Amino acid sequence: MAGGTQDSDDEITGINVTPLVDIVLVLLIIFMVTANFIVKETVEVDLPRAANTQDKTVQTPVMLTLDKDAKIFFDGAEVSESAALVKMKEAVEKDKEVRAIISADQSLNYGKVMNLIDLVKGSGINKFALNIQKEVKPTAAP
Numbered sequence: 593m594a595g596g597t598q599d600s601d602d603e604i605t606g607i608n609v610t611p612l613v614d615i616v617l618v619l620l621i622i623f624m625v626t627a628n629f630i631v632k633e634t635v636e637v638d639l640p641r642a643a644n645t646q647d648k649t650v651q652t653p654v655m656l657t658l659d660k661d662a663k664i665f666f667d668g669a670e671v672s673e674s675a676a677l678v679k680m681k682e683a684v685e686k687d688k689e690v691r692a693i694i695s696a697d698q699s700l701n702y703g704k705v706m707n708l709i710d711l712v713k714g715s716g717i718n719k720f721a722l723n724i725q726k727e728v729k730p731t732a733a734p
Contacts, residue, residue: 640698641727654683656712658696662704673711680715695723 638660656676657665666676683690692712696705712720 638697638699639695639723639725642724643727654680654690654692654717656692656694656708658694658700658704658708660697660699662700664708677711677715680712680717684716689719690717692717692720693723694720 655665655667657668659665663670664673664676665671666679671679680692694705694708694712696708709720
């Protein structure tokens with residue numbers, strides 16, 4: 593019998609891993625199903641590429657995005673320029689060291705991006721970063 597008693601002198605010659613595999617598969621399925629609910633809604637923008645970037649990302653509550661039509665999105669929600677300024681000032685009131693990440697479509701005019709940077713600085717946010725996509729370097733053939 594598989595679940596029978598054994599003498600303490602006998603060696604354990606086999607371990608039944610079926611229950612462990614069942615539990616791991618159930619947890620994997622639960623993770624896969626709930627992962628779609630965790631992801632925030634994002635705005636699609638075509639980010640410029642750069643070869644020299646840091647792999648670290650800055651964790652911040654303030655995400656500003658300019659899409660290809662120069663619409664401003666604050667944390668994924670479309671807002672006007674004045675509403676974005678108000679929300680950024682509120683974020684500064686909550687945390688003086690708040691940071692911002694600015695994402696802008698590469699087809700935009702440089703002046704529109706600079707206008708958004710000026711808006712960020714005017715709200716009191718002193719630390720900000722421009723979001724880019726890391727360019728994949730071709731690997732050398734051996």
